[in-house]
Amino acid sequence: MSDDMTAHVGARGLVPVACWLPGRLLGSAGGKDCLMVSEFMAGRWEQAYREYGLASELVVRSEPGDRAVARGMSAASRAVALAWRDIEVIPGLPWWAVAAVHAAAEAFDTQARDWNARASIGPIPGTGRRRVERAPLAVQPFPDGGGSW
Numbered sequence: 001m002s003d004d005m006t007a008h009v010g011a012r013g014l015v016p017v018a019c020w021l022p023g024r025l026l027g028s029a030g031g032k033d034c035l036m037v038s039e040f041m042a043g044r045w046e047q048a049y050r051e052y053g054l055a056s057e058l059v060v061r062s063e064p065g066d067r068a069v070a071r072g073m074s075a076a077s078r079a080v081a082l083a084w085r086d087i088e089v090i091p092g093l094p095w096w097a098v099a100a101v102h103a104a105a106e107a108f109d110t111q112a113r114d115w116n117a118r119a120s121i122g123p124i125p126g127t128g129r130r131r132v133e134r135a136p137l138a139v140q141p142f143p144d145g146g147g148s149w
Helices: 003-010 041-062 066-090 095-121
Strands: 014-020 032-038
Touching: 014 041, 032 041, 066 095
Parallel strands: none
Antiparallel strands: 014 032
């Protein structure tokens, strides 16, 4: 962070998240227009990403299909999505910033749902492999009633 940005954070209790030239003035730091968020909001976002990083490391070190690890990854993903959603509703954001932040939130929401699904499946006892629960397939007869189309 430049000296200008550091001074700006201390002066107003705001943190620049994204800066661009030229742009709609939402705040200024280092001679650039910036998207500014409160220190509290920035801290929440940073904490969510720290927890996400720790959960990701645990996934790498765990056995496949570990339900507790999957639940932790789901919760961490959901926290990151919520942090992005807090930023998404800041008044006056340019449309492209809203779209980018919304896309990030959606991606983490989807990831949270995926990890939650993994947590509900769990491993096959003694194999370390995940159970894959599938709906029974409905066999469709061929149109001619025989074995060909």
